[in-house]
Amino acid sequence: MEELFDPITLRGMKLPNRIVRxxxxxxxxxxxGRVTLDVRELYKKLAQGxxxxxxxxxxxxxxxxxxxxxxxxxxxDYHIEGMKALVKDFHASSGNGSKFCVQLVHGGRQVPPDTKNPVAPSAVKEPVLGTEPRELFPEEIEELVLDFAEAARRARDAGFDAVQIHAAHGYLVSQFLSPYTNKRDDDWGGDPMRRARFLTEIIDRTRHEVGDIPILVKLNVEDGIEGGLTIEEGIGHAVAAFEAGADALEISVGMLQTPKGKGAVRGPEGSGGEGYLLGLAAMVKERVKIPVIAVGGFRSRLVMQTVISGGQADMVAMAxxxxxxxxLPKKFLEGKEIADCISCSGCHKGEGPVHCARLGKGQV
Ligand SMILES: Cc1cc2nc3c(=O)[nH]c(=O)nc-3n(C[C@H](O)[C@H](O)[C@H](O)COP(=O)(O)O)c2cc1C
Structure with a gap:
């Protein structure tokens, strides 16, 4: 039986325990977009945590x-120098050999509306921001695959232990996966397999660029809107990512326009409680042979321990x-049972460097 504080290895990367930030x-x-002292301070604390x-x-x-x-x-390439310093600080601050991964994203239709020439799989307007993207040409899609892989190569050059492709929450890769935002009928859309192709090509090309470091994917398996991605197709996308060579999948849901109670970041009321996406992660786990990370509402040590020992997921993540x-993970080891966070999501709405709204700025 696995324990929350047991180590786990992803493609040769040994993690000291099953808790993921x-x-x-x-x-x-x-x-x-370069690293600042604020960013370095934030990750030093997490490395020590x-x-x-x-x-x-x-x-x-x-x-x-x-x-x-x-x-x-x-x-x-001008981003690499600051990232190098960030990674160096992180590794020097970590007391338990924790590892550092960078998440890579392209916003697609979920970029601010004043972005010059916003692009997406199809010209489907984003209703919350009001962004009106134009449809990508096939040659541009191929270039974007290379852009993801190049960014991953920079991450590896900066010393990151792993990369995570952001294929969730309605950003570009998840726009390709979703029948709501991908209306194409060419090599990049038209049926579930072709909708998954952008992601699988990114994994493949990234592997080519970064060699043996782990490639994780944060994957939407549901959009939570009418006409969007459903779990049946989402599981197929998870299997496609596994077969393309992903080393772990973090299972999530929702896009910007998804109603609050059905998205990735849910409040305390009506959210389904701790681990509100666990059922979806457990369904994926039955179908893939790589570690699955559950995320969404985890707050107590015992619940997380039970998820791991019960085999519903291999790791649990918290934001x-x-x-x-x-x-918090260190505090769990010292006997704390429940996080102070009450899921008010003030951190999500706030301005300036991310902080807990109930603690105030500068106290992260
Ligand atoms: C302030 C804030 C920023 C976030 N930024 C990201 C992000 O950059 N990438 C991502 O995949 N998810 C992001 N999320 C979503 C979280 O990673 C996580 O999926 C979600 O908050 C549910 O986990 P939690 O209940 O532990 O917060 C963010 C959430 C919050 C509250």
């Missing part, structure tokens, strides 16, 4: 795929609790 946007990079794996916030792979003005970037308490 799920990607969380820092909103603290400089205007070019005892998580087995820490995943950065979504990091843009191309300028026209930027989602917010203070987002980290790996779209250019909001580690904003408030970056040292």
């Amino acid at each position: 799920s990607a969380t946007s820092e909103r603290a990079a400089d205007e070019q 005892g998580s087995g794996l820490v995943i950065t916030g979504y990091t843009f792979i191309k300028e026209d795929g930027r989602c917010n003005p203070r987002q980290l970037g790996l779209s250019d 909001r609790p580690l904003i408030r308490e970056p040292g």
Whole structure:
């Protein structure tokens, strides 16, 4: 029987335990997307905090795929130097050999509406932001596959232990996966297999660029909207990612326009409680032979322990609790049972560097 604090190995990368810090946007990079002292401080605390794996916030792979003005970037070689310093600090600060992974994203239709020339699989307007993307040409899609792989190569050059492709939450890769946003009828859309192709080509090309470091995928298996991705097709996408060579899958749902109670970031009321996406992760786990990470609402040590010992998932990830308490995994080891986070999501709505709204700025 596996335990929460047992090690696990992903393609040769040994993690000291099963707790993952799920990607969380820092909103603290400089205007070019470079690492700042704020970003370094944030990750030093997480490195000291005892998580087995820490995943950065979504990091843009191309300028026209930027989602917010203070987002980290790996779209250019000038991003590497700051990332190197960040990774060095992280490894030097970690007391338990925790590993560091960068999440790679292109926003597609979920970029700010004033973005020059926003693109997407199909010209489907994003109703929350009002962004009106144009449909990508096939040659541009092939270039974007290479852009993801190049960004992953920069991550490896900076010293990251792993990369995670963001294929969830309605950003570009998840737009390809979804029948709601992908209306194409060519090599890149038209049926589930062709909708999965952008992701599988990215995994394949990234493997070619980065060699043996683990490639993780955060994967939407449901969009939670009428006409969107459903779990049946989502499981097929998970199997496709596994067969393409992904080393672990973190299972999530929703896009920007998804109603609150059906998305990735749910409040305390009506959310289904702790581990509100666990059932979906467990369904995926039955179909793939790589570790599956469950995320969404985990707050107590015992629930997480039970998920691992019961075999419903191989790892559990948290975002909001580690904003408030970056040292929560360590506190669990010392006897704490429940996170202080109450899922109010004030951290999600806030401005400036990410922080717990109930603690206030500068106290992360
Ligand atoms: C402030 C904030 C920023 C987030 N940024 C990202 C991100 O950059 N990439 C991502 O995949 N998910 C992001 N998420 C979603 C989380 O990774 C996670 O899937 C979700 O919050 C559910 O986990 P939790 O209940 O432990 O917070 C973010 C969530 C919050 C609250």
